[in-house]
Amino acid sequence: MERALSTEEIKKERHQENEKALRDKLMSSSHQSSMAMKKVLTLVFVREPGRILLGMKKRGFGQGRWNGFGGKVEKGESITDGAKRELLEECGVTAKSLNEVGLINFEFVGDPVILEVHVFDTWDYMNSPVETEEMRPQWYGEKEVPFGEMWPDDEYWFPHMLNGKKFEAYYKFEGMDKILDSWIKEKTEQTS
Numbered sequence: 722m723e724r725a726l727s728t729e730e731i732k733k734e735r736h737q738e739n740e741k742a743l744r745d746k747l748m749s750s751s752h753q754s755s756m757a758m759k760k761v762l763t764l765v766f767v768r769e770p771g772r773i774l775l776g777m778k779k780r781g782f783g784q785g786r787w788n789g790f791g792g793k794v795e796k797g798e799s800i801t802d803g804a805k806r807e808l809l810e811e812c813g814v815t816a817k818s819l820n821e822v823g824l825i826n827f828e829f830v831g832d833p834v835i836l837e838v839h840v841f842d843t844w845d846y847m848n849s850p851v852e853t854e855e856m857r858p859q860w861y862g863e864k865e866v867p868f869g870e871m872w873p874d875d876e877y878w879f880p881h882m883l884n885g886k887k888f889e890a891y892y893k894f895e896g897m898d899k900i901l902d903s904w905i906k907e908k909t910e911q912t913s
């Protein structure tokens with residue numbers, strides 16, 4: 722017959738259980754981080770007083786949604802060079818300078834790839850936007866941004882950008898429409 726455990730023995734057992742739980746947690750998180758892959762992307766918004774340039778994505782990831790211009794940073798390219806290249810390729814605009822406005826990490830349930838999106842804006846650019854195979858550009862008043870036809874995260878961080886505030890944010894998606902978890906923090910510096 723099993724005898725009752727003493728208080729000391731119970732404590733020891735609990736301690737061992739906690740240790741094991743902690744070990745499992747650490748192992749699974751280091752496992753995850755060794756599995757996790759990052760894809761570095763850019764997102765650029767052309768600004769003018771009171772209005773912002775958006776593009777309707779005509780194909781690929783985010784098709785059918787209004788967004789800024791951007792895409793994957795290529796090997797050997799700096800993030801800002803990648804941002805400028807995508808802006809030019811997607812709507813014919815050349816940014817003379819870019820302001821860093823935000824950094825967003827996106828996670829999709831079931832996908833080990835984390836998207837690290839570097840968000841920029843520019844007030845200093847050349848050429849009028851033109852439609853390309855990838856994007857149909859359109860100016861929107863800052864108060865008429867069509868959040869209903871954009872990525873659902875946009876409505877949370879756009880106000881920070883429109884107010885000239887830098888931010889860092891995280892969104893965990895289930896599918897393309899549902900945000901399960903998120904945080905956002907504003908940086909103290911002003912961008913404009």
Ligand SMILES: CNc1ncnc2c1ncn2[C@@H]1O[C@H](COP(=O)(O)OP(=O)(O)OP(=O)(O)O)[C@@H](O)[C@H]1O
Nearest residue numbers: 762763764781782783790791792793827838872874
């Ligand atoms: C999940 N919530 C999101 N909210 C807002 N914006 C998001 C986003 N997720 C991705 N984005 C942006 O969408 C573009 C995709 O670019 P994407 O077409 O994949 O890149 P690129 O043009 O290099 O691809 P191809 O090489 O043509 O396949 C890129 O600007 C990226 O920053």
